[in-house]
Amino acid sequence: MSYEHIEAPDGGAKITLADEETGELDVPENPIIPILYGDGTGEDVGPVAQDVLSAAAEATGRDIEWMRVYAGETAREKYDENLPDETVQAIRDHRVAIKGPLTTPVGAGFRSLNVALRQTLDLYANVRPTYHLEGVPSPVSKPEEMDMVTFRENTEDVYSGIEFEEGTDEVARVREFIEDEMGYDSIHEGPVGIGIKPITEFGTKRLVREAIDYALENDRDSVTLVHKGNIMKFTEGQFRDWGYEVAEEEYGDEVITEDTLWEERDGEAPEDTVVVNDRIADNMLQQLLTRTDEYDVLAMPNLNGDYLSDAAGAQIGGLGIAPGGNFGHGRMLAEPVHGSAPKYAGQDKVNPSALILSGVLMFEYMGWDDAAELVRDAVEETIAAKEVTYDFHRQIEGGEKLGTSEFGQRVVDRIQN
Template identity: 35%
Template sequence: MYTVTLIPGDGIGPEIISVVVEIFEHMNAPISWDLVEAGEKVIEKYGTPLPDYVIDSIKKNKIALKGPITTPIGKGFRSVNVTLREKLNLYANLRPIKSLEGLITKYDNVDLVVVRENTEGLYKGIEYKIDDTACTVRVITKNASEKIAYFAFKYAKENKRKKVTAVHKANILKITDGLFLEATRKVAKEYSEIEYEEKIIDNMSMQLVLNPEKYDVIVAPNLYGDILSDLAAGLIGGLGLAPAANIGEDAAIFEAVHGSAPDIANKGIANPIAILNSSIMLLNYLKLNELAEKLQNAISATIKDIDSLTPDLGGKGNIESIKNKIISFLD
């Protein structure tokens, strides 16, 4: 039996997380949930959206499933997601992007993975203002760059991927992105069996839209990886399908890529597939591969039934119809 920290989150978070819990129970997954609350709902009581007991739970269990947590824009508290990644040194953000059969999108042949450095860059949040000028500090280190490069190449080798593409803007940011490229080039030499290439971020964005089938594993600094993974999610149908894992040496947090969507909370139309796909990554991380495959097959079958899908996927269904259809395919 595995104990997993469970963070429902804000907005639609509790709704979609409850779907995972019910489906896992139906599958008899050997998982016990350690429920902890974080986000806007705990600020009044604890004075922070991220009380210490959340960090303590994840450190103890070493694995968590997290619903989306609201991040204020331009004001308010610092992103809970960024804080978790820094405090737990979850240096690798892994975002698989794969076309789903039966879903009508502009592409049906996308199968790539974005590996994003998760702890530095502009997300350090080092900002200051002098009179009418605002500045931010972008931090890129050799150590973090090499770690994420090793993670990307190791992932490629273990998952029989053939190519790693490093994304940068070293033509302009010659020191910071130059250092990132030095690190990826060094690591690439140790994996001669894997093709290595480099793309400037603006060209990479265009190439993903024009020819996404040409890409396999993409490794990038924090901001580029964040933007590209959302862009890539759009190629397969949107953020409602895209899973993510934040992985470190001592812990891992699995989450959906999308936000808390407070405008549709408690309306029954939230799409749980992204968090379910994240839970599949969690199962594979725990080496519960048979259960992961079983759930993946049930989701794939459900995707082909348009009537069961939520409005964001072009369907007329709701969160209950998706959940019930998945469970029917599990039986």
């Protein structure tokens, strides 16, 4: 391995692809894992998460060789660009990586550095497990009822970046085509910005397969397709239809649709069978609150996934505790849900739990379930003991307020003990 500004570790071994067809990985006991601390508070939470995950690996008889990579502010300092090719290549080479939050500078040429990484590496499924940890303050009365996993399509929808700016020749040509060639007259007079919303069969079906496979492998009862197909009939409505096609044509008796369930079985699902249903997106936001425990796995287009996963995260204590990961074929990039919060950067005060728990998701993908469980339990025990960072401390009576690094050390201590 040779990079310009990335220092490769002396030891360790690459994670490789064991099966090209399935994407199954071959993970050594001493893998090299790229880590991108990120911008703003990423410089606070990144090293802490690294220490916690290293402790869990060591406690389970393994070792991680970390390889620091760069994007955003740190990349501008080293490369004079926001997303260097060798950062992307290093993550591609090593297949599993973890990153903190990134800030996209205004006028930098990227709509989002996070989106650019996902699309460049074809990390098509953004997966966010949302569960409540004991002791975490929540705005709802029964946060423990939330145990849900969202699968958000990562590469298309309005995030595909096909937009035309007001006042440009391009937007005028698109408008002329829509109005004169296609006969639509619903655009108001005057300046306009236009975006294109592609939803493909290919993108939809591979995401829904991931969601169903996850439900089957993890004993989940249902997969819910979340869409706005009552209005956007040929994009989100098609997402719904293609999702049902996957369920009905590819899984046999392992999966049953909600319509079939009621038509043929009076609502009684066969044992070990996943029920696939669908909900309108705005109704689903309500269902998150009113029928929380009735949902297991949600699969949805990109924009719906952004809204729904954040709303779910609020119910279990906020984005400071919400982990996530981006998955492709034999490739994974773990990342927290929250942003970079630059006003708190360098103050050693923010909550590192979301990045640490994103590492749990990474460990599970690597097959290190024992290390993953160790980290999750240690984080939960630390919070339950009221040893928390400022965001939770102000909501917990009798708690001990810790800095970012202090909280991380308490988690490490519990892992080692």
